[in-house]
Amino acid sequence: MENLLAAIDSTIPGEMISSLMKVYRELxxxxxxxQHDFHVSCIEGCGECCLHYVPVLTQAEALVAAYVIIRDxxxxxxxxxxxxxxxxxxxxxxxxxxxxxxxxxxxxxxMVCRLFGFSCSENKEHELVWRSCKWKDGNKEEIxxxxxxxxxxxxxxxxxxxxxxxxxxxxxxxxxxxxIPKAIWKLKMILEMTENTSA
Numbered sequence: 001m002e003n004l005l006a007a008i009d010s011t012i013p014g015e016m017i018s019s020l021m022k023v024y025r026e027l028x029x030x031x032x033x034x035q036h037d038f039h040v041s042c043i044e045g046c047g048e049c050c051l052h053y054v055p056v057l058t059q060a061e062a063l064v065a066a067y068v069i070i071r072d073x074x075x076x077x078x079x080x081x082x083x084x085x086x087x088x089x090x091x092x093x094x095x096x097x098x099x100x101x102x103x104x105x106x107x108x109x110x111m112v113c114r115l116f117g118f119s120c121s122e123n124k125e126h127e128l129v130w131r132s133c134k135w136k137d138g139n140k141e142e143i144x145x146x147x148x149x150x151x152x153x154x155x156x157x158x159x160x161x162x163x164x165x166x167x168x169x170x171x172x173x174x175x176x177x178x179x180i181p182k183a184i185w186k187l188k189m190i191l192e193m194t195e196n197t198s199a
Contacts, residue, residue: 004071007194016060017067020168030156031118047102050095055110057179060169066183068108075184087177111165119156128155
C-alpha cells in the first residue's frame with residue numbers, strides 16, 4: 001500500500017486518478033489565489049453545503065476518492081459509513097460535523113464540492129459571474145463586481161473544469177453510495193492482481 005499510485009499507474013484507472021489529481025492540484029492553486037485576491041472565505045464551522053447536497057460522481061472522481069480511502073486504510077470505515085447512511089437524505093454521507101473541513105473525505109472530494117463558492121460561471125455574454133453561497137461572509141455585491149472585471153486566466157471557471165473532468169473520465173455520474181464501493185473494489189482487485197504477478 002505504501003506506493004499505491006505506482007502500483008496502479010499503468011492501468012486505465014491509475015491514469016484516470018493521476019489525470020484528475022493533476023487537475024485538482026491546479027484547481028486548488030487557482031482557488032487559493034482567488035480566495036486571497038477577492039477576500040472570499042467560508043464561515044468557520046459552517047458546513048451548510050454538506051447538509052444540503054449529496055454529490056454524484058464520475059468514474060474518475062470515484063476512483064480518486066477510493067484511492068484516498070485505500071491509501072489511508074479507511075475502506076471498512078467508509079463502507080460502514082455508506083451502509084449506515086440514508087441514501088434519500090439530503091445530507092452528504094461524508095459530512096463530519098466535528099471535522100475542520102466538515103468532510104471526512106476532504107482530499108478525495110468531488111469536483112463540484114471543490115468548485116462550490118470559489119469559482120465562477122459564465123453568463124450569456126460569456127462574462128464571468130460569481131455567485132456566493134448564502135452563508136458566506138463579506139461584501140458579496142462588491143466581490144461579484146470585481147470578479148466581472150477579472151482576467152479569466154486568474155479565476156476558476158466551472159465550465160472549464162467540467163471540460164477538464166470530462167477529459168479524465170466518462171462524464172456520466174453515479175450515486176456516491178454505489179460509485180465509491182465499486183471504485184474501492186476495482187482498485188483492490190488491480191492491487192491484488194499486481195501483487196500476484198510480482199510474487
